[in-house]
Amino acid sequence: MIGKNKKMKKTVGERVFDILVHGILLLCFLIILFPLMYVVAGSLASAKELAENKFLIIPKEPTLDVYKYILSTKTFPRSIAVTTLVTIVGTFVNLIMTCLTAYPLARRNLLGRKWLMLGVTFTLVFSGGLIPTYLVVNSMGLIDKYAALIIPGAISSFNLVLVKNFFQEIPESLIEAAKIDGSSEINTLTKIVLPLSKPALATFTMFYAVGHWNQFLQPLLYLNDSKKWTVQILLRQIVMLSSTSGEDDGMMPGFILPMMSLKLAVVVVSTLPIIMAYPFMQKYFDKGVMVGSVKG
Template identity: 45%
Template sequence: MIQDKSVGSRLFNFTNTAILTIIALVTVLPFVHVLGSSFATGAEIASRSFLIFPTKFTLSAYKYIFSTDTILKSIGVSIFVTVVGTAWSMLMSTMTAYGLSRRDLPGRRYIMFFIIFTMLFNGGIIPTFIIVQKTGLLDSLAALIIPVSINVFNMIILKTFFQNLPSGLEESAKIDGAGDFAVLFRIVIPCSLPAIATISLFYGVTYWNTYMHAILYLSDAAKWPVQVLLRQIVVLATGISFDSAEYSDVPPPSQSVKMAVIVIATIPILIVYPFLQKHFAKGALLGSVKE
């Protein structure tokens, strides 16, 4: 029979559960407040400083936002940048990581040194801006993708994961006549799905939250991702223009509109996360084993 847990063990479990519950509440409650405020009336928002469940639900803020295509265009830009950027970054990171995982690669240690050097030192904003300008990427969505094609930390995780795969898999494939690309795409990647899913999530969140690069490189407001538009609405109270003929009702309170925009900008990435979360811990841990 399993012996009863000691008093110290039960006390530790209770304390651990209490601390994690408090952290979870501190993390979740602000978003619940934002969600509740987006459905609340102006009078209720003005009378309650912290609102979780509004007594009267209203969709006026969402109707107001979607009465123009500004938000939809911005979300479309963010989705395009996230999908294309994640696919491009995963292709570049995977191929780089696979090449560096090969111990017979000439100059492997020197290449790794220069790559890791970029984690510690970089040119800064002005040199990077000049490069983007001179290469013709300025004011294009490619400026949000190409300059950040590879994240060195993510690439190192993939490299370490590839090195931990059994060498017999590659040797067997090469005996059957497979080349390096065939080994990578038919053997290595299918065996590395936890790591691939984890790094894809990292890249996806990064591209979805693109803000600083959009501010620096995009002057056309029609190309703004949702995070930049969100800042215009929440901080500067601008960014959405309406025609009186399109929206004839009484506009909802600005606070309710701000909360609704935050919800709209947050929900897409929350929908994607659960599908990759099961691979997250496994992929990150397996790819972080020291070489």
């Protein structure tokens, strides 16, 4: 009872430290929040209102004209479908290849393990470069194919190292017990290792998905057919070519497209799907990233 009634009192120094920490966190939150609010508010504001206000948080007369313009383009639904397909298939390939590579590297009795890890870590610092990569993709006949957005980046060396470290923390006794029971390596991976690695897999699923969704340079280099453009390339094209509304844009006659609002709306459209998916994965992030990064 004495322990419950007697609360630990903080010293003046501890209170000052707590206030300082909370103040810094609040400042960081505001630094992140206000630009996001400006982007959303600017995409809903008129060109006149944006010109009159250097920093806009709440538009007085919000309008969805810019979003109507973006959504009215004939290629927008197709580009969204293409990006979604590439993101889903690419993320699935990334996870399969990463897990199949990380699992044997996590086994300490693997022959030549140190040399294989040296090769993986070497690619973290050095890469072939843009032109050699393009020549390889071209020689494989992947130009103007969606596979060019998936196969060259099938494995991320950085993510591979983290997943390997996560697999190493699974008790070796579980794997040995499965082996005694006659379990194959693939069965051990799918039935024991992967179920115990859900936080890591969820985290790297998000990492890979964000990477595929935000791909810009690869589609720009490898996709020549405008019908195969991803949403990032399409939105760039909209910003570059749309100084005024066209005849088929579905906008009112004489409507002048505000370019700044268009650019801000493009940011919202391109990031909204990932922002909406993040809360569903957030609970896995701390454990999934930190546990795999503790040991080498």
